[in-house]
Amino acid sequence: MRQIAHTVALAATAIGLMAGIAGHAEAEAKKYKIYLSNNFVGNDWRQQMERVANVSVSKGPLEGRVDLKIENVENTVQAQINSLNNIIRSKPDAILIDAGSDTALNPTIKKACDAGIVVISFDQVVTEPCAYALESDWKRIPAVMAEWMAQQLGGKGKVFVDRGLAGAPISAALEKGYLDVLKKYPGIEVVGSYNGEYALGPEQAGVASLLAAHPQVDGILTQGYGSGAIKALQDAGRTIVPVVGFTYNSSALACAKTEGAKCILGSNPAYLSSEAIKLAVDILDTGKKPAERHVLVNGDFLATAPFKSELYPDAVTQVIEIGKNAFPDAPPGLTLPITPDWVTITAAEASGS
């Protein structure tokens, strides 16, 4: 009797095990077809974004889970609409979109949603309610950096502010973000503004001409590299004042290598694409949708010294360390940090070298 019970138990265990294996195999076999529709590839960021998208499905938790196809279009809305229509007809599980327009793709995206496709817009997001919008927190980035600047100045001093690119919504948002925080410090005065246009040349020229007109400046809030502002200070023979910029590899290196430089760099990480893929796989795996249509990605700040934000206590600031989060051998236009925490993407993989 006991032997029979033992046999039955063994058989049950075996069946259970087999069922378990079968179930596991089924879960593993589920490979999602995901398209990434990108409207523009003409800058370093977009190219890094596509490279890390490919890397993040080739290793780590998403290895073998995603059949990723990238469709680039030539920076026209019509081309992206036509490309999306082709994508929808091939019935993928999800579409990730870096959009050329925040509204003009909406009817096409609605068609994709109606066809049961998970749609995630990222970086340049769309307003269509059925699509998720995954982007950096553009309120937090300028606020934390302006707070850092105020702390560096002890709440008192004269600063220059970069207006970015005339007419670009993101430029106006960043400028407003800086000014809103600086306003809280009556001792801080904005004595000059320039258009840095997210390029080194205009940044350096803009700061240089302001330096000629203003004998005293205590800090510079750029929307671009920051290293252009440092170069302008050096060329004018001024002391290096605290500088705010963004996390390009060249900026981090300039901040780390220039004697006396104090910097904080904000990040719009190129791995937004990896995060969009992960979000799509999570939604497809679990069937559970995020509570909010907007999904914010918080890339770590880089700074020359530790910094703790009071406005955003959960903001993480990494101290710039050459070889660890700034790479002398990698291209200057590489955006830092390179990798999200759930997968390891190397500098070589991100820069394609």
Place this chain on the structure above:
Amino acid sequence: MTMTLPSPAKSVAKRDGDAARDRSTWLIDRAPFLIACGMLAVLVAIYGTLREGVFTFEELNLDTAAAMTLLLAATGQTIVLLRGGIDLSIGGMISLGTVLAATQFGGSPLQVAFAALMIALLGFAIGVCNGLLISVLRLQPFLVTLATWSILSGTALMILPTDGGQLPDFWMAFGNASLLGVSSSVGLLVLLILFWVWFRGTRLGIEIRATGSNQRSAELSGVSILRINLLTYGLSGLFAALAALYLTTQTGTGSPTIGKDYILPSVAAAVIGGISLFGGRGGMIGTIVGAFILTIIGNLVFVLSVSSYWQPVVSGVILLIAVLASSLAEKSARRSLS
């Protein structure tokens, strides 16, 4: 009195010779168009083997919707090219048209119909201004329309600095509606073809082509160049406005910079379809073929899953073939004339 009648045998031979020459001129004249048709047939055949359901109404509906904005813009461009001109201002007019639609369309169908009519009339009026500047001041069409393009683009940006605005749902539903499996875009395509079949036989249609072929002799036979310029550029502006209105049914938004994307493709579609940049030769059917070639290339590149950068490369090669065919036809025509 003696009369020498041509011998019957000689006359028949002469008639045959004339007929043969007529046939060869006909063929030379239409060679660029026929080559375009051949290229489209080959592309569709390849596409048909790579994707299921290519020879269905569904495919026709999708491709026509994808090509329609370009087609409407290219219709106006075709008329101007036949006259021997060029219209770059369609870029500005398309942007301005979408922006006006997105800001001026009210909620009621009557308001929408009125606003749409006003936008179409504005397009015509702006085109007439182009024609006036070109005729009265004797300026280069390229430069005049370059300037109006810039003015119209700036105006569009002043009205709406970034993409936005609202269009009523029924307006967009119209752009995507279908009747018995045939979409409204295919309906528009049929209307365009009917328009062309009628237009090319009208006095104006014939005069435009005559002026494009040889302005001097058209003028000598009583054609008013001022009238031709006003109407060709007016029609081009009108079709650009229609392109803008159609585009808003696809995008549901006003886009102050979107028009520039249609300027060169509208010229490319016409040239691929066999229209001569020197005026006088070709027709709207060729332009339709050209626009479909450009659209099918995009589909093919997608289905082949090769890098999307092949699309402009293939389009460029096809454009080169078309220009080559056009130039050979031009040379043969000149040789047979002399």
